[in-house]
Amino acid sequence: MSLQGEEAVHFSVVDAKDCKQSAFEVGDKTYVICRSDDDLKTSAVKIHDKLTQTWLSPTILGEQPLLTKSQSVIPVSDEKILVIEKGVPLNESIWFLEIDTPFVKQQRKIKETEVVSWSKGVIGVGQKPVVISGPSGVGKGTLIAKLMKDYPSKFGFSVSHTTRSPREKEIDGVHYHFTERIKIEKDISEGKFLEFAHVHGNVYGTSIEAVESVTDEGKRCILDIDVQGARSVRASSLEAIFIFVCPPSFEELEKRLRARGTETEEQIQKRLRNAQAELDQSNEPGLFHHLLVNDDLETCYENLKKLLSLDDDQEDSDDFFNKEDKETASYSIVSKTDSEILLQSETNEGKNGAIHLLALDLSSLSGGAPGRTRGLKIGSVNSF
Numbered sequence: 119m120s121l122q123g124e125e126a127v128h129f130s131v132v133d134a135k136d137c138k139q140s141a142f143e144v145g146d147k148t149y150v151i152c153r154s155d156d157d158l159k160t161s162a163v164k165i166h167d168k169l170t171q172t173w174l175s176p177t178i179l180g181e182q183p184l185l186t187k188s189q190s191v192i193p194v195s196d197e198k199i200l201v202i203e204k205g206v207p208l209n210e211s212i213w214f215l216e217i218d219t220p221f222v223k224q225q226r227k228i229k230e231t232e233v234v235s236w237s238k239g240v241i242g243v244g245q246k247p248v249v250i251s252g253p254s255g256v257g258k259g260t261l262i263a264k265l266m267k268d269y270p271s272k273f274g275f276s277v278s279h280t281t282r283s284p285r286e287k288e289i290d291g292v293h294y295h296f297t298e299r300i301k302i303e304k305d306i307s308e309g310k311f312l313e314f315a316h317v318h319g320n321v322y323g324t325s326i327e328a329v330e331s332v333t334d335e336g337k338r339c340i341l342d343i344d345v346q347g348a349r350s351v352r353a354s355s356l357e358a359i360f361i362f363v364c365p366p367s368f369e370e371l372e373k374r375l376r377a378r379g380t381e382t383e384e385q386i387q388k389r390l391r392n393a394q395a396e397l398d399q400s401n402e403p404g405l406f407h408h409l410l411v412n413d414d415l416e417t418c419y420e421n422l423k424k425l426l427s428l429d430d431d432q433e434d435s436d437d438f439f440n441k442e443d444k445e446t447a448s449y450s451i452v453s454k455t456d457s458e459i460l461l462q463s464e465t466n467e468g469k470n471g472a473i474h475l476l477a478l479d480l481s482s483l484s485g486g487a488p489g490r491t492r493g494l495k496i497g498s499v500n501s502f
């Protein structure tokens with residue numbers, strides 16, 4: 119079989135005194151992933167700039183791979199490097215080290231230092247998350263609760279973090295992760311949040327983990343966030359459906375807020391002031407895909423269900439991992455074309471001693487740090 123396209127980069131796994139490392143070059147820089155022998159789980163990334171002949175220790179963002187004894191590495195573009203960890207199930211083994219993606223560029227600006235970020239590769243695309251916004255008291259929580267009750271295996275709720283105090287019936291970790299301002303601000307600065315906003319005097323935010331843990335379970339993620347949050351998600355790498363829920367009238371909104379009985383008069387006044395600003399933004403071009411009026415609850419719920427099933431998202435049809443065993447595997451990168459990487463199994467067990475080749479199709483990647491890189495397609499090439 120002939121190998122097409124670029125040659126695979128020859129990286130080396132060097133047994134240095136106290137670390138193993140893989141080195142690879144992109145442009146004028148050499149990136150070195152270094153692991154300590156004492157603590158395999160800890161990775162460090164060092165960057166050597168050939169022009170200035172200096173070594174940099176970048177800030178490493180994102181969930182880090184469970185580093186194993188060795189890995190196979192190849193740059194897939196100027197923006198990211200594919201890392202295949204060996205000795206773990208294949209679906210745990212695919213990672214991207216982002217070195218110059220839009221997220222990394224943005225974080226580099228914010229932090230005024232060199233930044234790289236890990237992003238886990240996920241087979242298939244999953245279904246787009248659903249962002250639901252609307253003024254306080256319009257009925258977002260009521261609609262979402264109905265959806266979750268009727269379709270518990272289809273939808274999962276993104277549990278936000280907030281600095282506001284829990285209401286009487288709210289459970290920590292279920293309705294919100296109730297947290298301290300200092301803690302959430304630290305996590306935000308470490309890049310752990312997809313978005314955050316100051317709403318009604320408190321900080322609210324969606325952690326990357328809140329969304330990804332739902333998607334990893336194979337469920338469609340529902341986010342209940344304010345308009346500022348929706349705007350941030352719109353600008354992020356997360357592709358979602360954006361729905362704004364409107365009240366039939368301002369008077370009815372006020373009535374519902376008061377009838378709920380969870381806020382003081384001062385808090386109600388603040389929420390009503392913010393409601394007007396949120397309603398004003400709901401028609402902004404390019405922000406929300408759908409507006410739903412919540413007049414009669416059942417009618418609104420039926421319309422919401424219609425919207426979600428009318429959405430032309432495809433179910434994740436890639437059932438490769440249902441066919442393949444999920445046992446530990448060690449794959450090496452053997453070649454790369456513009457959109458495809460060939461992987462060769464180093465462990466022949468279970469495959470009748472044959473060399474097993476897999477094609478990893480990178481042509482429709484989506485997302486990426488600070489979440490997961492989705493859209494990987496994988497299939498057997500042949501065994502010989």
Ligand SMILES: Nc1nc2c(ncn2[C@@H]2O[C@H](COP(=O)(O)OP(=O)(O)O)[C@@H](O)[C@H]2O)c(=O)[nH]1
Binds near residue numbers: 253315318342348
């Ligand atoms: N940006 C953002 N807004 C959130 C988040 N979680 C909740 N919110 C919004 O914060 C606002 C206040 O929520 P909450 O205190 O539960 O009050 P409620 O809307 O009156 O039930 C609502 O508009 C929510 O949509 C989040 O993670 N990010």
Ligand SMILES: Nc1ncnc2c1ncn2[C@@H]1O[C@H](COP(=O)(O)OP(=O)(O)O)[C@@H](O)[C@H]1O
Binds near residue numbers: 253260
């Ligand atoms: N269509 C509706 N008609 C009348 N009351 C409603 C309707 N939808 C929700 N409510 C009530 O309005 C109040 C606010 O709803 P909630 O779901 O808490 O709003 P949000 O999450 O948008 O702040 C609740 O007491 C809820 O039972």
